[in-house]
Amino acid sequence: MEQRFDVAVIGGGPAGLIGALDLARLRRRVILFDGGRPRAAMIPVSHNYPGALEGMPGTRLLGTLREQLGRYAVETVHAAVERLDTREDGDVEVRWSGGALAVPAVLLATGAADIEPEMPHLAEARRSGHLRYCPVCDGYEVIDQRVGVIVADDAGLGEVSYLRQFTASLTVLLVHGHRISEAARRSLRETGTPCFDTVTQAIRAEGAEVIVPHAGGEFRCDSLYCALGMRVHSGLATALGATADAAGYLEIDPHHRTGIPGLYAAGDVAQGLNQITVAFGGAAIAASAIHLDLRARGR
Numbered sequence: 001m002e003q004r005f006d007v008a009v010i011g012g013g014p015a016g017l018i019g020a021l022d023l024a025r026l027r028r029r030v031i032l033f034d035g036g037r038p039r040a041a042m043i044p045v046s047h048n049y050p051g052a053l054e055g056m057p058g059t060r061l062l063g064t065l066r067e068q069l070g071r072y073a074v075e076t077v078h079a080a081v082e083r084l085d086t087r088e089d090g091d092v093e094v095r096w097s098g099g100a101l102a103v104p105a106v107l108l109a110t111g112a113a114d115i116e117p118e119m120p121h122l123a124e125a126r127r128s129g130h131l132r133y134c135p136v137c138d139g140y141e142v143i144d145q146r147v148g149v150i151v152a153d154d155a156g157l158g159e160v161s162y163l164r165q166f167t168a169s170l171t172v173l174l175v176h177g178h179r180i181s182e183a184a185r186r187s188l189r190e191t192g193t194p195c196f197d198t199v200t201q202a203i204r205a206e207g208a209e210v211i212v213p214h215a216g217g218e219f220r221c222d223s224l225y226c227a228l229g230m231r232v233h234s235g236l237a238t239a240l241g242a243t244a245d246a247a248g249y250l251e252i253d254p255h256h257r258t259g260i261p262g263l264y265a266a267g268d269v270a271q272g273l274n275q276i277t278v279a280f281g282g283a284a285i286a287a288s289a290i291h292l293d294l295r296a297r298g299r
Contacts, residue, residue, distance in 0.1 A: 005031045005101065006299065007290055008094045010081050010236070011109030013038030015267025015279035017065040019107045022287035024072035028294070031103070032069075033096065035080030038062065039111050039268065040276060044127050048137060049276060061276070084236050084263070090297075092262045104299050105262045105290045108250070109283065110233035112268040117150055117175060117226060119203045125224070130210035131203070132225050135159060136275065139166040145222035147171070148212060150199065152178040156227035160193065163225065171219060173199045173212055175228070234269050245271060256286035257293075264290055 009020045012034030020032045043058030083095040084106065091102040114133045116122055125131035132138055139162070146169045149160050157180065160170055172188060172195040174180060180195070188195050198215040203224070205211070212219045232248030242258040242265075243251045249271045256264045266282035268274045 005029045005075070005103050006294060007031075007105045007107060008033065008081075008092070008101070008103045009107045009109060010094070011035070011038070011111055011267065011269075012062075012066075012076075013040050013109060013111050013267060013279070014061070014065065014276050015111070015269075015283040016107070016109035017062070017069055018280045019109055019266055019283035019287050020074050021065070021069050021072065022284050023107075023290065024069070024074050026287065026291045028291060029073075031075040031077065031101070033077050033079060033081050033094070035078075035110075039113060042126055043137075044129050046137065046276065047141065081236060084240055086240060086260065086262075090261065092260075103262075104294055104297065105264065107283070107286055107290060108234075108237055108258075108263065108265045108269055109267045109279075110236065110269045112230045112232040112248075112274065114226065114230060115228040117201070117203075117228065119201050121203055121205075125203055125205060125210060128205060130205050130224060132223055134274065135163050135166070135225060136273065139163060142166055142223045145169065146220070147223050147225060148173050148210075148219055148221040149225045149227050150175060150212075151180065151227050152229075154180050154184045155229065157184055157188075159225060159227035160188075164191075171196065171221065173214065173219060173224075175199055176201065230268075230274075232269055234265075237263060237265060237269075254285075255289035256282055257289060 006028040007030050009016050009032045020030050023030045040058040045055035047055045049056040079096045081096050085093040092106045093102045143166050148171045150173045152175045174197050176198050196214040209220050210224050234244050234250050240260050242260050250265045252270050264286040266286045267279040
């Protein structure tokens with residue numbers, strides 16, 4: 001591309017769209033790379049989105065943000081960025097299947113993805129609200145319900161503990177072929193939390209219930225949480241030498257700078273709470289820092 005851009009924003013989710021919007025309003029020339037369907041598109045209805053009195057579906061949220069961004073001179077490329085490289089002049093080179101360009105700054109908003117169980121009908125269960133992934137987002141919606149939590153190891157049991165503030169009716173469902181420690185089993189027994197082993201690779205909904213077969217029969221509940229962890233899409237940054245924590249989240253300073261000059265991160269790819277409002281705030285902080293840093297560099 002011959003046109004000169006100030007900033008490349010990588011990611012078409014809430015953080016990327018707000019980051020691009022704020023940068024455009026700061027009169028920065030922005031190119032946005034949208035590599036596909038963001039995690040927010042999977043939200044059936046968000047009830048903790050400010051101002052949405054009846055809740056906000058993720059697709060509508062993204063559509064509104066895209067429409068708003070479309071009112072500004074932001075170039076959008078519908079492609080996944082494959083590589084970043086630093087250059088001797090201090091710019092960052094962005095490469096994708098359709099080409100390459102160099103920019104003074106990059107805002108990485110590539111997000112993360114939930115690790116899903118290998119079961120049929122997951123998309124239907126998500127849309128209906130039977131299958132959930134974020135008790136921080138929607139634990140309020142399962143108050144006093146019968147809730148199952150799918151885990152593969154001890155790490156997933158932290159979600160079980162978190163959910164206890166919303167409901168006492170909890171059951172652990174262990175993915176087939178995986179184990180939890182004896183200490184973890186003892187802790188579950190002490191709290192009166194059943195644990196079903198060898199959960200089969202199936203899930204189905206019957207009316208208001210969701211049903212999961214297991215070796216001893218079937219488990220019925222009102223809502224099912226998946227606690228198998230996250231895949232953080234931080235590889236573009238770590239390949240440059242940026243630091244990530246043990247879970248893969250990029251380490252950032254209070255202005256959302258990574259350790260690589262010219263590279264910033266916001267949203268689910270960066271350290272912090274995986275929330276839409278947090279993504280918005282992080283993107284706004286990063287956009288302001290990018291603008292001021294570029295001014296300091298005479299750009």
